Amino acid sequence: MKRLSTILLLLPFTLQAQETSLNNLLTPSQPGFVILDKSPASIEKPTSPKTLGISVLRLLEENGGGLDFSPYWFGNHPNLTFEKYMNNRFPVLQTLNVSVAAAAGDTSSYMSAGLRTQLFRYYRASELGEIARIKADIVAALSDDPDNIDLDKIKELKNELSELTSKTTVNIELAAAMAGFSPDNKFGNLGNNRYGAWLNMAYRPIAKAPLHLMGVVRYTKAIDPLGVGRDSSLFDYGLAMSYQQAKFDVQLEFVNRNDVQNGGIRIDWRWWGIIWWRIILWW
Template identity: 25%
Template sequence: MKKLILIMVLVYCKAFGQSQFADTVKISDLAPPSSPAFVLLDAAPSSIEKPATAKAFTASVINLINNNGGAAEFTPYWLVRRSNMTSFRYLGIKEDKQGELYQRSIASAKLISISLAVLNKNNTDEKAGKSVSNIVLGARTRLFQINKKSAIDTVIKYHRIIVDSLARLNSSIADVAIEYQLKMRDINDKNEIVKLTKERNNKIKALQAGHLKNTKSQSDTIRKFLTEKPAFTVDIAGAVNYAFDTTRLSSGRFDRVGAWANINWIPIRNDKEQRFLHTIGVLRYLTNDKLVIDKEHTEYHSYFDFGGKVEGEFKRFSIGFEYVRRLDITNKDLNSDRAAGVLNYRIADNVFLTGTFGKNFGLDNSLLTLFGLQFNFSNEKVVIKQ
């Protein structure tokens, strides 16, 4: 019986020693991604998006003046409580057969996000003069990611220091538990037991405080690297659109399908000042169900987009310019391009304002002016200490 009580005390103290000071970093502090649903219909404030961490839930509205539409995006992986999401798991750090640690570049692929948008926009039937409503389903994920090697090496080094400190902490907690178990073994006075229990817990808290103090520098460094932007990423996305005339629900059809990849590289960065220069390329394939020319003529069109974007990011504010060339595979006379400036401002931690000014796709050289808001509802956390 005494052995059973001792085991229970040790288990309790170990759990008490680890759970009371779990050091975490909120990944929700990072910028939310744009909805692939808006990108598919050329309605996104930016046709080329810089990489961002997928969120548990994000809501977006665009063209606030005309009230054109809105989208919601969620990441199933983050909707489940991830108590075991450590810094190693988040960064994709694994151990090989020789016991060496390395980063898996495809670790972020599991963070696939799903988006749904409703948008009133004249797309494939615009020449017929019809108003079209769209319901778009999209998905996106990170195919490939490379962090700075110095950052990964530092995380591995400091993680080992923290783990060793935790091992010593658990050993000390076990010693304290045994010490006070022996003291309370032959005591029947309840007041004395309460006194010794309080004394034991205070010693454990002191051990915890010492551990936190001794590993604060390492924890702060790991926290910084967890929120640091990767040096190189490849994101892939796709979406499908179901469109129907606003006057006839029976006219519904699958209208446009697309898939694309964004490739991002940060050649210039100052992580301390949060200043970055992003260079982003895009490759995209789109196909339309039909393009109504007039009442008697219908054409089917496919497109191939390619282009790039340069964006400067300065803490809460970013400004960039993008150019995308659209090749009409069916009719080269309909080739067009998009050239636009994009502004982003973080109003609050989870609220982002975007604005776009320039020329959109099409041969009519129409002026592109879009405004949007993004709301981030998430609480993703990564445990620094295991």
């Protein structure tokens, strides 16, 4: 009788001074929350100027909370077709996201705001062709009486489309955020307490191969609001490579941290990697 057995062989290796992960340097989706090191208990996502106004009022009334919105999409864009959107290599305005958070205690309060956007995005011609093919299938499936539309088919095609559009050949994202602290709960005494900026560059060099390259840069500055501790100013950068297949997987990562406050000396670094492959035995 034939039996199948799978063995995973793992070869992890790490060289590091301290624990610093590249994942911590990635552009956050909501930098206004990340800069505070905590997510607000409630997050409102307004989709128009009117709902933004209501959300801001609620934020002020409840002395805390979060806002997450994309101002470009507050209005209608009747001439922005799907093709124009996909062919736009600099979708800075269209992908601009704003996140704002506030937290008020009995004696002090924090407020933060952040921006995130896609500076550059590029798809290969073959990938745009594949996206256009799926789009044509969706158009064909939608071109019917609404009662006769095959919803299962549309759902399947939409999932396929979402997967394709998420796989950019080149993707560069930028985020920035700042947070203020008020020691006496007065808005006028709100001082800049912490700020940061992130830049990510992702590249898939081969269309059909699961090879991904990534470079990340982050700068953060934290100022002790009460002036009793030390300020910190850190510059981090990292590189990563991954090649992931069903039977074989390689991931490599390098991260470096420098203390800008003290002349840019390296204070932390890490090389990290893992190689695994699956052996299938038959007997």
